[in-house]
Amino acid sequence: MLQQFTQKLKSAAQGHSLLKTKMDALTMRRRALQRELAESRVVLNEELRNGFLELARTNFNVEVTYPWKQKILSSELEPTVLLSSETELIAGVRIVNLKIVREKNANKSGHWSLLRGFQNLRRTSEIFGKVVLMIAQLASMQANLANLAKQIKVTNRRVNALESIVIPRYEESISYIGKELDEQEREDFYRMKKIQKLKRNKGLADA
Template sequence: MSGQGERIAVFPSRMALQGMKGRLKAAQKGHSLLKKKADALTMRFRQILAKIIETKTLMGEVMKQATFSLTEAVYAAGDIGPVVMQNVDKAQTKVRSGTDNVAGVTLPVFEAYTDGSDAFQWTGLSRGGQQVARCKEFFSKGVTLMVALASLQTSFITLDEVIKMTNRRVNAIEHVIIPRVERTIAYITTELDEQEREEFYRLKKIQEKKKDMRAKKEAEALLNACNGVNNAEAPNLVFGQIDQDILFM
């Protein structure tokens, strides 16, 4: 059954009442746990949102400095693009993935790390070495912030979906399941009370019937006793009259 004005279709009995009370207790406990989970997830969600804003702001500053340092490096060392492409044979900055557990929810975590030696350590050796090193530093920091931002945004989206689902469950338990079980308990209690009143009335009527039958039997017994006495006295009166007539003849 569905709807907020309906109840669960059960036969009103004491066993069903105990089952509904157990279901109500379980629903209330589940609602409390899901509420705490939703609060914990919301708190972490806000923390991640604050970190995203902070990381985006910092990333904007770093990328601005990186772009400016690239201009300086090109001005000082010339076009370093072909040299960089020639020295690259594998990725130096890599990303490792992990997981984080928040109130039973698994969140993906990405982390940037450097693998291998620096392939650009001799770039800009002839001229502009300082500008090239600064450019490399800023862009490396930008890549690290980009990976951190990707991790935060992935966790943000995952938490958003889980929070919505958890809130739907909390609302369903609070506004649908618990009221329905409470209405069912009220219905069973009312029916059991009505059955007890009917049983009390039936027992009362049976006792009254037995009392009337007992009184009737006692009245009949008394009447029979009275009739027996009257029948026994009537012949004595007749015989006494006869004896008296014989005496005075």
């Protein structure tokens, strides 16, 4: 029985070490992703500010009589951004990263190039095109952060259970069994000595 508990303690200690390594890897990845997300938000806010400034210039420079907004909204729009996903494994946890693909003909000028203020309109389109990409990437990062936080919480509970419950119980059982075996060994030794003494006394009496 002592050997069984010793083996269980060894397995629990190995599992604890692996889980700690996993939690450390997930925590490092989460911190890196948090920094990346914070930096991306700063850049996104700057791009949005630039985009709305350029949009204001477009509204001012494009012919007032030309309903360019209505033309854009009523025209047949083709997808300009395609998303594909790539899976990354971190300590056994799947992280999905979005890969952004922009079509080559995303920015068609056509008759827009004849408008006064076309350059403003083109720059506005480019800026908000970048904004769409960044929002998609931010959404991917936030989803990954939520997944990492969930996995870290689950792993941390398992680590705490091993540290606070499983390993101490095995250690306590091993200690108890060891004391019982020591006590039994002392009793056996005392009994053996007593038998030897009785045999010696009997031998002396027979002589």
